[in-house]
Amino acid sequence: MRPVQLVAMMLAFLLIAVAGGVLLAGLLLPAVGSVGAIGNATTDLFDELPTELEIDEPSEQSVMLDAEGNVLATFFAENRIIVGFDEISQHMKDAVVAVEDRRFYEHGGVDPEGILRATVRNLAGGDLEGASTLTQQYVKNVQIEESRVSNDPDLYTAATETTMARKLREARLAIALEQVRSKDEILTGYLNIAQFGPSQWGVEAAAHHYFNKSAADLNIAESALLAGITQSPAKWDPVTNPENAERRRNTVLGTMLSEGFITQAEYDEAVAIPVPDMLDPQDAPRGCGVAGNAAYFCQYVVNEILNNEAYGETVEDRRQLLNRGGLTIHTTLDPEKQQAAFDAVTGAVPIDDESGISVALSSVEPGTGRIFAMAQNTNYGVASESDPRATQVNYNVGKSHGGGSGFQSGSTFKVFTLVQWLREGNSLMDRVNSANRVFPRDTWTISCDHDRRFRPAGNYEPKNLEGFGGGVETVLESTRTSINTSFVVMAQQMDLCDITDIAMDMGVRTGSGAPLDSNPAMVLGSNTVTPLSMANAYATLAAGGVTCEPVAITSMTDRNGEEIPVPPSNCKRVLEEDVVRGVNHALQAVMGPEWDSTGSTARIDRPTAGKTGTANDDTHAWFIGFVPQMAAAVWMGHSDRDEQMGYEVINGVWRNRVYGGLIAAPTWKAYMERATEGMPVENFADAPSRVVHGERIRVPSIGGQTVEDARRTLEQAGFDVRMGHAVDSGWPEGLAVATSPAAGSQAQRGQTVTIYTSGGRDSSDDDERSGGDNRGDRDRDRDDRRGGDRGRGDRGGDGDRGRGRGGNDD
Numbered sequence: 148m149r150p151v152q153l154v155a156m157m158l159a160f161l162l163i164a165v166a167g168g169v170l171l172a173g174l175l176l177p178a179v180g181s182v183g184a185i186g187n188a189t190t191d192l193f194d195e196l197p198t199e200l201e202i203d204e205p206s207e208q209s210v211m212l213d214a215e216g217n218v219l220a221t222f223f224a225e226n227r228i229i230v231g232f233d234e235i236s237q238h239m240k241d242a243v244v245a246v247e248d249r250r251f252y253e254h255g256g257v258d259p260e261g262i263l264r265a266t267v268r269n270l271a272g273g274d275l276e277g278a279s280t281l282t283q284q285y286v287k288n289v290q291i292e293e294s295r296v297s298n299d300p301d302l303y304t305a306a307t308e309t310t311m312a313r314k315l316r317e318a319r320l321a322i323a324l325e326q327v328r329s330k331d332e333i334l335t336g337y338l339n340i341a342q343f344g345p346s347q348w349g350v351e352a353a354a355h356h357y358f359n360k361s362a363a364d365l366n367i368a369e370s371a372l373l374a375g376i377t378q379s380p381a382k383w384d385p386v387t388n389p390e391n392a393e394r395r396r397n398t399v400l401g402t403m404l405s406e407g408f409i410t411q412a413e414y415d416e417a418v419a420i421p422v423p424d425m426l427d428p429q430d431a432p433r434g435c436g437v438a439g440n441a442a443y444f445c446q447y448v449v450n451e452i453l454n455n456e457a458y459g460e461t462v463e464d465r466r467q468l469l470n471r472g473g474l475t476i477h478t479t480l481d482p483e484k485q486q487a488a489f490d491a492v493t494g495a496v497p498i499d500d501e502s503g504i505s506v507a508l509s510s511v512e513p514g515t516g517r518i519f520a521m522a523q524n525t526n527y528g529v530a531s532e533s534d535p536r537a538t539q540v541n542y543n544v545g546k547s548h549g550g551g552s553g554f555q556s557g558s559t560f561k562v563f564t565l566v567q568w569l570r571e572g573n574s575l576m577d578r579v580n581s582a583n584r585v586f587p588r589d590t591w592t593i594s595c596d597h598d599r600r601f602r603p604a605g606n607y608e609p610k611n612l613e614g615f616g617g618g619v620e621t622v623l624e625s626t627r628t629s630i631n632t633s634f635v636v637m638a639q640q641m642d643l644c645d646i647t648d649i650a651m652d653m654g655v656r657t658g659s660g661a662p663l664d665s666n667p668a669m670v671l672g673s674n675t676v677t678p679l680s681m682a683n684a685y686a687t688l689a690a691g692g693v694t695c696e697p698v699a700i701t702s703m704t705d706r707n708g709e710e711i712p713v714p715p716s717n718c719k720r721v722l723e724e725d726v727v728r729g730v731n732h733a734l735q736a737v738m739g740p741e742w743d744s745t746g747s748t749a750r751i752d753r754p755t756a757g758k759t760g761t762a763n764d765d766t767h768a769w770f771i772g773f774v775p776q777m778a779a780a781v782w783m784g785h786s787d788r789d790e791q792m793g794y795e796v797i798n799g800v801w802r803n804r805v806y807g808g809l810i811a812a813p814t815w816k817a818y819m820e821r822a823t824e825g826m827p828v829e830n831f832a833d834a835p836s837r838v839v840h841g842e843r844i845r846v847p848s849i850g851g852q853t854v855e856d857a858r859r860t861l862e863q864a865g866f867d868v869r870m871g872h873a874v875d876s877g878w879p880e881g882l883a884v885a886t887s888p889a890a891g892s893q894a895q896r897g898q899t900v901t902i903y904t905s906g907g908r909d910s911s912d913d914d915e916r917s918g919g920d921n922r923g924d925r926d927r928d929r930d931d932r933r934g935g936d937r938g939r940g941d942r943g944g945d946g947d948r949g950r951g952r953g954g955n956d957d
Contacts, residue, residue: 205340207473213480219438220445224470227348232335236365241408242374246399248281256282256321282321285337342380359427368417371399385422393422440489442527443541448699450548473706479517487821488520495814502797505786507542509679510779513686516695516716543678545658553658553675554767557760560672561634563650569726574841581617581633595644601666627736629745638670652721653687656680682780689773692722729838731756731831749812753828759807764791770811775829781811841895848890849883857883865896873906880907
């Protein structure tokens with residue numbers, strides 16, 4: 148643009164400014180057009196300048212709160228807190244007007260006197276002089292903010308270039324803005340968007356940073372100090388350059404005095420205060436690193452937002468919403484339970500323990516999915532020489548939420564075989580042979596294994612603790628003492644895909660997000676799952692069969708207080724109540740007082756249910772349990788590898804081996820004892836007789852029948868049959884004469900009934916012919932009671948080993 152054009156344009160703006168609006172531009176420009184043949188070109192150029200400025204709300208920090216309203220963390224691209232006109236001290240408004248634009252309330256967006264002065268200086272070849280009004284500065288800041296939000300470097304360049312063309316665009320936009328916004332609105336917008344420190348945007352954030360107070364409470368000296376910063380935020384920063392800042396503050400105070408905003412006495416008092424004495428600097432760190440022991444939960448919430456397309460089309464859009472959208476995020480985190488969780492895991496294995504073993508705990512509310520607590524024994528951050536175990540990986544969750552691949556669950560996974568067992572009409576008193584054995588690879592039902600990848604390469608040979616074989620045990624006893632082979636026997640009678648399906652229906656998730664593998668080893672916990680999902684699955688049992696998605700956010704509002712939808716819990720029933728009551732009955736037995744109840748070390752003074760777990764070679768140890776109102780899962784192990792724990796000092800104690808009942812269960816107990824304080828004591832619902840004992844039917848009489856007929860009679864009645872020894876009887880030798888249980892008694896359908904045959908008559912009375920010789924029934928069930936060595940956990944420690952391909956301990 149040539150100098151003559153610039154003069155013409157400036158004269159036009161002067162006339163417009165004096166006349167008070169852009170609507171007169173068409174009339175006034177021809178008056179300037181007499182400057183030679185450039186009139187038409189100047190008019191065209193003026194008409195091409197924009198007259199409308201789209202002003203979006205400036206970026207504002209978002210805040211995350213716990214369940215009691217305490218701040219967990221703030222998030223921002225620019226540290227800004229938006230406030231209204233009445234929430235800013237009058238001294239602050241006066242200071243800015245005095246130093247930046249003393250005729251702010253008089254002009255129409257541009258200052259004619261300033262324009263003339265700047266034009267003459269600029270045309271004379273001096274440094275480009277601004278003469279910008281507060282309205283023009285506001286326009287500039289709005290455009291800069293837009294460039295940051297849209298990540299548009301060209302827009303930033305256009306908003307900041309030191310050219311007369313930019314000044315002209317800015318001036319016309321300022322004039323247009325004055326037609327639609329009041330002076331107070333423009334001043335408030337400027338005070339909220341301008342930079343008042345190296346990393347502080349807006350006067351409210353600056354007041355908090357420098358003085359630890361609100362902008363509404365700023366006094367004269369503080370207001371002058373802040374008003375002076377905007378010219379050069381780094382140069383006038385009072386923290387790093389207090390002497391410079393004091394000179395600048397006093398300049399502003401002098402202007403306030405000359406403009407009549409303050410008295411001489413107020414000026415004298417303000418300039419006498421040394422700047423360092425005014426300051427109470429407060430850092431405003433951002434992100435989850437400031438959330439303390441709740442940092443991993445905080446990161447989980449962040450990933451909930453970043454993963455949800457409802458909050459933006461792309462991940463970057465969602466990140467912008469979090470960092471610039473002024474969100475208020477209310478979460479489910481209970482601060483007292485969170486502290487109890489952190490104390491429990493670090494009490495079990497301290498952060499700096501020489502063993503390097505990690506511990507994680509997740510706690511959820513049954514029936515809602517609300518996450519009460521999420522803790523682990525590491526500091527949130529990047530590993531360093533001083534803190535080599537610091538990490539940003541959340542061991543409680545999977546990769547989608549900042550976690551890892553998950554961990555083998557050991558015997559905690561047996562509960563899903565038990566669930567399916569009862570769903571298929573079986574009972575807790577069903578008896579299974581827990582002896583160690585080989586399970587041929589082709590004897591499994593795996594309906595979902597279309598490519599046969601779940602079938603073991605060879606035969607599957609799990610083992611109980613230290614190789615001891617088990618005898619015939621009830622399912623209830625097998626659960627209480629965590630007998631491996633019993634559960635493999637049970638699973639072999641069902642479809643393995645049904646077991647993994649119900650586990651996933653109840654909420655179990657792998658760390659990778661892939662479906663659970665339905666191979667035989669999964670019965671004993673070979674899938675790598677997350678503590679949060681296991682706690683949530685067990686919460687399904689506490690909720691009577693209703694499962695919910697884990698929920699971390701209860702509500703969320705935008706900068707205007709408008710509600711934003713949050714991820715739903717999607718609660719639904721997945722289990723029958725009778726089945727749940729039966730499972731809970733068995734899991735309460737796990738926590739019984741007996742020395743060989745594997746969960747006895749987790750007992751607390753209220754009804755509880757749970758299950759221990761130890762992965763192969765003691766690489767991972769678990770305890771998962773619940774009361775009716777809360778569930779929690781504890782995992783411990785090496786976070787990055789399957790390495791045996793044990794034969795080492797852990798928390799100052801030498802441990803030969805590590806299993807679920809040794810450290811994980813007491814850790815759960817330590818958490819639950821504190822987390823349930825003040826919580827009403829509730830009982831679990833009683834299990835129905837059918838689920839516990841099975842369907843009970845009358846044992847028919849078979850006295851005097853041939854063995855073949857007797858076997859047929861009993862099998863048709865619904866019993867399994869085995870042969871016992873011969874007994875003395877008045878019946879002819881070889882005939883069936885008695886049973887155990889005795890004829891006429893009630894027995895469980897499917898129960899094994901023993902047939903005893905006649906060995907011939909002896910000298911005893913022969914008055915038993917009428918209904919079968921059951922004279923020796925009190926002795927004949929000794930075979931049922933005899934059993935064998937049982938593969939139980941050691942000293943309440945759940946160490947039953949499931950060796951073999953993919954097998955797991957406990």
